[in-house]
Amino acid sequence: TTLKPQRNKKVAPLFKSWENFYYRRIFHRIGDVFDRPVCSSPGARLEVVMRERRGTDLVTTGETRELVNLGSYNYLGFADDWESTCGDTVLRAVEEWPISCGSSRSELGTTTLHRRLEQQMAAFVGKEDAIVFNMGYGTNSTTIPALVGKGDLILSDALNHASIVNGCRASGAFIRSFPHNDAGGLEAALREAIALGVPRTRRPWKKILVMVEGLYSMEGEICDLKAISAVCKKYKAYLYLDEAHSIGALGPTGRGACEHCGVSPDDVHVLMGTFTKSFGGMGGYIAASAQIIDHLRATCAGFVSHDAMSCVLCEQISTALTIVEKSDLGARKLRTLKDNSNFFRSELIKIGLHVYGDYDSPVIPVLLYNPAKIPAFSRECLARGLAVVVVGFPATPLVKGRARFCVSAGHTLQDLQDAAAKIKEVADILKIQYAISPFG
Numbered sequence: 001t002t003l004k005p006q007r008n009k010k011v012a013p014l015f016k017s018w019e020n021f022y023y024r025r026i027f028h029r030i031g032d033v034f035d036r037p038v039c040s041s042p043g044a045r046l047e048v049v050m051r052e053r054r055g056t057d058l059v060t061t062g063e064t065r066e067l068v069n070l071g072s073y074n075y076l077g078f079a080d081d082w083e084s085t086c087g088d089t090v091l092r093a094v095e096e097w098p099i100s101c102g103s104s105r106s107e108l109g110t111t112t113l114h115r116r117l118e119q120q121m122a123a124f125v126g127k128e129d130a131i132v133f134n135m136g137y138g139t140n141s142t143t144i145p146a147l148v149g150k151g152d153l154i155l156s157d158a159l160n161h162a163s164i165v166n167g168c169r170a171s172g173a174f175i176r177s178f179p180h181n182d183a184g185g186l187e188a189a190l191r192e193a194i195a196l197g198v199p200r201t202r203r204p205w206k207k208i209l210v211m212v213e214g215l216y217s218m219e220g221e222i223c224d225l226k227a228i229s230a231v232c233k234k235y236k237a238y239l240y241l242d243e244a245h246s247i248g249a250l251g252p253t254g255r256g257a258c259e260h261c262g263v264s265p266d267d268v269h270v271l272m273g274t275f276t277k278s279f280g281g282m283g284g285y286i287a288a289s290a291q292i293i294d295h296l297r298a299t300c301a302g303f304v305s306h307d308a309m310s311c312v313l314c315e316q317i318s319t320a321l322t323i324v325e326k327s328d329l330g331a332r333k334l335r336t337l338k339d340n341s342n343f344f345r346s347e348l349i350k351i352g353l354h355v356y357g358d359y360d361s362p363v364i365p366v367l368l369y370n371p372a373k374i375p376a377f378s379r380e381c382l383a384r385g386l387a388v389v390v391v392g393f394p395a396t397p398l399v400k401g402r403a404r405f406c407v408s409a410g411h412t413l414q415d416l417q418d419a420a421a422k423i424k425e426v427a428d429i430l431k432i433q434y435a436i437s438p439f440g
């Protein structure tokens with residue numbers, strides 16, 4: 001049989017909205033936002049191999065430069081003192097254990113290292129038990145469908161991460177978003193949904209799950225956990241907290257948003273986190289009651305159908321966690337991170353930039369507004385020895401593009417002071433101080 005070309009088939013539109021259309025045109029013309037250097041040692045200082053555009057090709061020039069890294073999630077600086085902290089353990093683990101378990105956790109992929117890390121993590125965050133997964137994104141996107149489904153209601157913060165959105169959609173539960181970090185908005189949405197009940201049948205919801213993050217990574221904003229957990233208690237809703245950016249970064253002992261906000265871990269039913277940020281590893285975890293964890297072990301695709309976390313990583317994360325939990329070095333790292341974050345935030349505010357978020361947050365976004373200034377900001381910073389991450393549509397609304405600085409315990413105050421002076425130069429050139437949005 002020959003395949004006939006299909007004629008008259010409706011072609012999906014390339015640009016779904018005016019925002020998408022303008023975004024593509026602007027970035028296509030400016031082009032250079034994609035010419036990022038290649039990194040060879042990502043710590044608080046970053047070595048990069050420079051590339052340049054020759055015609056349509058990106059060519060490595062061979063030149064290497066050292067930049068101050070204000071973009072990675074290396075909150076506790078484990079990437080900077082790798083050898084003195086996790087290096088030995090990892091080398092020993094490489095000799096003793098395979099890299100891949102070659103099996104999912106529910107088959108033959110559970111080792112004593114996995115169980116030890118799970119017990120350590122559960123004790124650290126104050127829960128009965130925990131599961132570790134080999135990917136943070138997959139932790140959310142496979143756990144949520146195992147917890148809720150048809151006939152259940154999810155109330156999700158309007159600015160939740162893509163992995164949460166993905167998990168919610170895959171669950172088949174009815175999803176409502178509530179205004180970002182607004183306990184009043186959550187209560188209003190809950191009341192309305194409870195009054196209406198399950199669509200068509202009007203029966204009461206079987207379960208209600210509220211999804212929030214401890215620290216919002218595009219906003220640098222800390223969750224209003226006290227008020228949100230009080231609303232959940234009042235309406236008998238379960239609370240799921242994503243601590244990807246807050247575990248090991250917030251709270252005097254690094255125990256995350258619960259500790260920072262003075263909320264008991266008993267009031268948050270599911271604590272999720274990742275090891276890619278503060279702990280300098282890979283993967284994610286869920287900590288909860290023994291009953292919830294047993295249920296996840298039987299039903300969660302990330303546990304049943306996904307290869308187990310590498311044994312070597314289990315050792316590295318366990319070592320990093322022990323340092324945070326038990327040593328003076330861990331306490332020093334946490335204190336330095338907090339001091340550095342607050343110092344850099346106040347320096348940027350002094351310059352006159354529009355800074356988003358809360359004090360104590362190591363994520364510090366600065367609004368650039370005009371999309372055309374996004375690649376220009378990145379390029380000018382790079383020219384002055386600063387590696388920064390700039391974010392625009394569709395991760396943010398079109399006119400709320402921003403530079404997102406991430407502070408680390410590996411930075412010195414001098415690094416941050418110099419960086420602030422350079423950012424002031426760039427802000428003067430691009431005129432982004434006291435930025436007033438033309439769109440209100």
Ligand code: PMP
Pocket residue numbers: 135136137138140161163213217242244245274275276282283284
């Ligand atoms: N949750 C949040 C809030 C995140 O920001 C991220 C990624 N940055 C993830 C989950 C996914 O984690 P990972 O990158 O470790 O897969």
